[in-house]
Amino acid sequence: xxxxxxxxxxxxxxEILGFQAKEVYSDATYDLIRQxxxxxxxxxxxxxxxxxxxxxxxxxxxxITFDQWNITPxxxxxxxxxxxxxxxxxxxxxxAGSTWHADYAFTDEPADVSCMQMHKLPAVGxxxxxxxxxxxxxxxxxxxxxxIADLSAIFDNSRRHRLQYSHENTVISxxxxxxxxxxxxxxxxxxxxxxxxxxxCSEALVDTIVELPPLESKAxxxxxxxxxxxxxxxxxxxxxxxxxxxxxxxCTNHCxxxxxxxxxxxxxxxxxxxxxxxxxxxx
Amino acid sequence: xxxxxxxxxxxxEQILVKPLTVHIGAEIHGVDLAKPLSSLEVTAIRNALxxxxxxxxxxxxxxxxxxxxFARQFGDPTAGHVVFGGDSxxxxxxxVTKHRTALAARPSATRVWTDWHTDVTAAINPPFASILRAVxxxxxxGDTQWLNMAAAYEALSTPMQTFLNTLRAVHRFKxxxxxxxxxxxxxxxxxxxxxxxxPMITVHPETGEKALFTNQExxxxxxxxxxxxxxxxLEYLWEHCIRPxxxxxxxxxxxxxxxxxxxxxxxxxVRDVFDSEFDREFYRVTLNGTIPxxxxxxxxxxxSGEPIKAI
Numbered sequence: 219x220x221x222x223x224x225x226x227x228x229x230x231x232x233e234i235l236g237f238q239a240k241e242v243y244s245d246a247t248y249d250l251i252r253q254x255x256x257x258x259x260x261x262x263x264x265x266x267x268x269x270x271x272x273x274x275x276x277x278x279x280x281x282i283t284f285d286q287w288n289i290t291p292x293x294x295x296x297x298x299x300x301x302x303x304x305x306x307x308x309x310x311x312x313x314a315g316s317t318w319h320a321d322y323a324f325t326d327e328p329a330d331v332s333c334m335q336m337h338k339l340p341a342v343g344x345x346x347x348x349x350x351x352x353x354x355x356x357x358x359x360x361x362x363x364x365x366i367a368d369l370s371a372i373f374d375n376s377r378r379h380r381l382q383y384s385h386e387n388t389v390i391s392x393x394x395x396x397x398x399x400x401x402x403x404x405x406x407x408x409x410x411x412x413x414x415x416x417x418x419c420s421e422a423l424v425d426t427i428v429e430l431p432p433l434e435s436k437a438x439x440x441x442x443x444x445x446x447x448x449x450x451x452x453x454x455x456x457x458x459x460x461x462x463x464x465x466x467x468x469c470t471n472h473c474x475x476x477x478x479x480x481x482x483x484x485x486x487x488x489x490x491x492x493x494x495x496x497x498x499x500x501x
Numbered sequence: 502x503x504x505x506x507x508x509x510x511x512x513x514e515q516i517l518v519k520p521l522t523v524h525i526g527a528e529i530h531g532v533d534l535a536k537p538l539s540s541l542e543v544t545a546i547r548n549a550l551x552x553x554x555x556x557x558x559x560x561x562x563x564x565x566x567x568x569x570x571f572a573r574q575f576g577d578p579t580a581g582h583v584v585f586g587g588d589s590x591x592x593x594x595x596x597v598t599k600h601r602t603a604l605a606a607r608p609s610a611t612r613v614w615t616d617w618h619t620d621v622t623a624a625i626n627p628p629f630a631s632i633l634r635a636v637x638x639x640x641x642x643g644d645t646q647w648l649n650m651a652a653a654y655e656a657l658s659t660p661m662q663t664f665l666n667t668l669r670a671v672h673r674f675k676x677x678x679x680x681x682x683x684x685x686x687x688x689x690x691x692x693x694x695x696x697x698x699x700p701m702i703t704v705h706p707e708t709g710e711k712a713l714f715t716n717q718e719x720x721x722x723x724x725x726x727x728x729x730x731x732x733x734x735l736e737y738l739w740e741h742c743i744r745p746x747x748x749x750x751x752x753x754x755x756x757x758x759x760x761x762x763x764x765x766x767x768x769x770x771v772r773d774v775f776d777s778e779f780d781r782e783f784y785r786v787t788l789n790g791t792i793p794x795x796x797x798x799x800x801x802x803x804x805s806g807e808p809i810k811a812i
Contacts (some may be wrong), residue, residue: 360725429658431658
């Protein structure tokens with residue numbers, strides 16, 4: 219098998235060559251991909267046209283896919299509830315994901331891994347930003363690492379909606395927002411495959427640190443969000459149609475960069491999986 | 502938490518200590534500072550100082566010499582100012598005037614008053630206390646504020662206190678970047694570079710009380726943190742300190758005297774007097790301090806310059 223992995227970014231990101239998502243490989247191959255994903259945070263496979271069902275079959279070989287839990291069910295794939303359709307069209311989820319986040323971090327069982335594909339793209343723009351949360355953790359001083367070692371954060375999906383939709387008529391009703399749960403996770407998690415510590419934070423979701431009073435919490439949270447938002451931790455993926463991208467949410471934040479004319483349609487899909495072992499179900 | 506709250510604290514037949522807020526500041530009545538004090542009076546004033554961080558006296562019309570004599574009963578005076586010098590006739594005296602026209606050493610280097618600060622924390626042994634006396638007082642405006650850094654520490658969460666207990670910071674005279682006489686000022690600062698590393702949390706040498714020990718005038722950066730971590734933490738703490746419940750604001754009258762424990766306070770002269778034609782002329786005597794100690798028992802460390810000496 220001529221599978222190879224080449225780095226495509228300074229701080230994260232690699233491309234898998236000699237691999238077809240539609241084909242079934244040996245367990246050893248998927249072990250290798252899971253390990254490479256944990257190390258590189260993001261893996262890109264070029265030229266992988268897939269139906270929504272084929273995408274689910276592929277991701278089920280990596281982890282355990284699940285039905286998309288979302289407050290805007292209108293955008294689920296007609297073929298499977300495991301696939302969520304990303305679309306910038308009017309009335310769609312145009313600004314979804316435009317702030318740093320890890321998928322489903324606002325639930326008790328965050329997505330360990332996500333898989334994205336773009337089918338239709340603007341001529342330029344519409345990239346996705348990825349942040350290496352191992353690197354963000356490593357760059358903290360030892361004293362700061364100690365400070366946050368035992369802290370946990372509330373991940374609140376309504377913060378995302380306040381941040382992303384305040385400038386736009388939202389497609390989300392108050393009733394829908396009220397149904398959104400919150401979850402509590404440690405600020406620092408250890409990735410089960412690499413043994414490395416990663417900052418588990420999200421500008422889109424984290425408002426408060428449980429163990430700190432409000433003003434201290436705000437100061438630390440604002441610091442952490444600004445810290446993650448530094449270019450040396452980032453890789454920016456310039457999409458080609460039919461790129462298939464795997465993201466390890468245990469060590470990565472990502473954001474959709476809404477820099478293009480959103481009336482020009484950008485369309486793709488995202489699906490998610492749980493992994494075993496997972497740092498969340500261990501904790 | 503204050504558990505008993507009488508309006509006044511009688512210390513002897515004559516001396517009355519009247520607190521001004523829950524956390525900081527008390528007026529002391531029934532003592533004449535122009536005369537040598539009894540040992541009971543010295544103890545009463547010192548205890549009130551330690552408890553209330555800043556104490557105030559009214560209608561004490563002291564001469565320069567009496568001011569210095571009063572101060573000597575509580576410690577050893579330093580030169581008026583460690584960098585800017587003092588009065589030529591009374592070297593212990595530091596004139597604090599609206600335009601600092603009395604600044605003996607170098608009038609051309611005078612700057613507008615500083616913001617919230619603790620005195621001379623650039624030195625390895627910042628002053629223990631200062632005693633400020635009002636001579637020319639504006640009819641209104643020109644108040645001074647003090648805040649209680651032990652109360653500010655107490656109000657932090659346990660994780661934040663634990664974090665700060667391990668940290669130390671560099672204090673120095675910061676160079677002026679703009680404004681009046683910046684070049685002359687910087688020449689004086691550069692000619693006498695004073696720099697020390699202090700614990701972020703100090704243990705009071707007399708009471709054992711823990712206090713936050715940082716101020717925006719002198720604290721440059723926290724040792725071992727990244728520049729961004731240091732910046733966020735210091736900005737948060739400086740903002741935290743100036744919560745109104747930690748602050749007392751004192752309105753001066755002719756003959757008013759303020760005596761503060763520099764180890765557990767910051768102070769700030771309200772600059773509104775610069776928006777008026779009113780004059781303001783005060784004099785300060787500064788008492789020499791010891792080297793601060795952190796929660797881990799480590800002393801502050803001198804990075805450059807000499808310790809402040811008593812004269």
